[in-house]
Structures are given as C-alpha cells and as structure tokens.
Amino acid sequence: MAVVVDDHGVTRRILFRTRALAWAEIEDYRLTIQPRANRTAGQILVETIQNRGSHEVHLDHAYFKMRVASASREITFRGWFFDVAQSTNLVFAKLHPRLSALAAAELARDGAVRFGPFTLADHGIQWLDRPVVPREAVDSIEVFDSSPVSLRVTVRGKILPYGKASTAKIPNIGAALDLATSLGYSVRGRDVFTALGLVELRHDRVPGRL
Numbered sequence: 001m002a003v004v005v006d007d008h009g010v011t012r013r014i015l016f017r018t019r020a021l022a023w024a025e026i027e028d029y030r031l032t033i034q035p036r037a038n039r040t041a042g043q044i045l046v047e048t049i050q051n052r053g054s055h056e057v058h059l060d061h062a063y064f065k066m067r068v069a070s071a072s073r074e075i076t077f078r079g080w081f082f083d084v085a086q087s088t089n090l091v092f093a094k095l096h097p098r099l100s101a102l103a104a105a106e107l108a109r110d111g112a113v114r115f116g117p118f119t120l121a122d123h124g125i126q127w128l129d130r131p132v133v134p135r136e137a138v139d140s141i142e143v144f145d146s147s148p149v150s151l152r153v154t155v156r157g158k159i160l161p162y163g164k165a166s167t168a169k170i171p172n173i174g175a176a177l178d179l180a181t182s183l184g185y186s187v188r189g190r191d192v193f194t195a196l197g198l199v200e201l202r203h204d205r206v207p208g209r210l
Contacts (some may be wrong), residue, residue, distance in 0.1 A: 127163030
C-alpha cells in the first residue's frame with residue numbers, strides 16, 4: 001500500500017486500485033494511537049532520550065491509524081512506520097484550520113457541537129446521553145496517556161472520569177480541543193501528541209480564540 005499526501009489531497013494506492021480524496025471533500029478524520037507493548041507516550045519519550053540523548057522519538061514504538069472521510073468515501077492508512085506519523089502530521093496541517101473554523105461556526109449557529117460521544121457547549125458538556133455537566137463543574141478535557149491514547153472528561157470532586165473514549169472515537173479531535181480551549185475549558189495532555197511526534201497537535205499551536 002502506498003499513501004500520498006500532497007497539495008491536492010490524500011491518495012491511497014493498492015496494487016492496481018487507487019482511491020483519492022481532495023482536501024475540500026474531507027469532512028471527518030479519526031486517529032488511533034497504540035503505543036507498542038502497552039507503553040505510554042511518556043515512557044516512549046523517556047526511553048528515547050536515554051537511548052539516544054535527544055528528543056527524537058522512535059515513531060516505530062507506536063502504531064498509528066488515520067482515517068479521513070467524505071460524505072460517501074473514506075481512506076485509511078496505518079502502520080508502525082515513520083512515514084505514517086509524518087503523513088498524519090501533513091493531514092492535520094491541511095485539514096485542521098478549516099475543520100476548526102467549521103466547528104466554531106457550528107457553535108455560533110447552534111450553541112453546541114458534537115464530537116462523537118461528547119457534546120461541547122459554552123454552558124457545559126454532555127457525554128452520550130448522560131446528564132449535562134455544567135462548565136463550572138468540569139475539571140478538565142484531557143488527552144490521556146494510555147494505550148490506546150484516549151480522551152476523557154473529568155469532573156470536580158469525582159475520582160472516575162465522567163466520560164472516556166479512545167481518540168479513534170472522537171472525530172476531528174484537534175478541532176474539539178481547540179474549541180474547548182477557546183471556550184475556556186481546561187485542556188490537558190496535548191504533550192502526549194508531541195511525545196509521539198504529532199507536532200501539528202502540540203499544545204503551543206492552540207490559538208487563543210477561534
């Protein structure tokens with residue numbers, strides 16, 4: 001399988017079959033990150049520094065899967081390889097500004113935006129069909145360093161998360177995190193992405209307001 005990410009979009013070639021999606025067609029992306037042998041991103045980064053004396057990350061220590069989809073078609077690429085993580089970064093760089101802007105526009109229009117299992121609004125957060133947690137009760141929205149990497153919402157005074165799912169269940173996760181940040185929620189754990197080489201999702205690239 002060969003995946004090409006360029007100025008036109010994403011193309012996947014398998015033997016004599018080619019499937020392509022232009023950037024403007026893509027409405028949704030999903031990301032799966034599975035650190036090898038159940039090691040967390042933090043453990044991988046520490047091991048890398050110890051072994052090589054630098055912050056260069058062994059991207060073959062983590063399994064990546066990226067799915068991009070239009071209304072009727074999708075392309076998935078996956079693997080343990082450096083170029084899979086690199087391709088994922090390129091996809092984020094191309095899609096993220098537009099999808100974040102669309103999420104902000106939806107919030108302005110409808111007052112809430114749904115990202116898979118959770119709905120984000122200025123007044124609070126709802127996970128699936130559970131009771132809405134008012135924003136003042138929300139402790140954090142966190143990218144959790146687990147295997148697989150997950151997103152969870154924690155509530156003040158509660159030990160267990162209000163909601164938790166692997167990042168594969170959260171469409172357009174970068175847009176979700178940006179929107180939550182712009183609304184003033186505490187967003188934690190984006191350094192997990194940095195540790196695994198996904199620089200397009202690192203915390204210092206989050207805009208102050210959308």
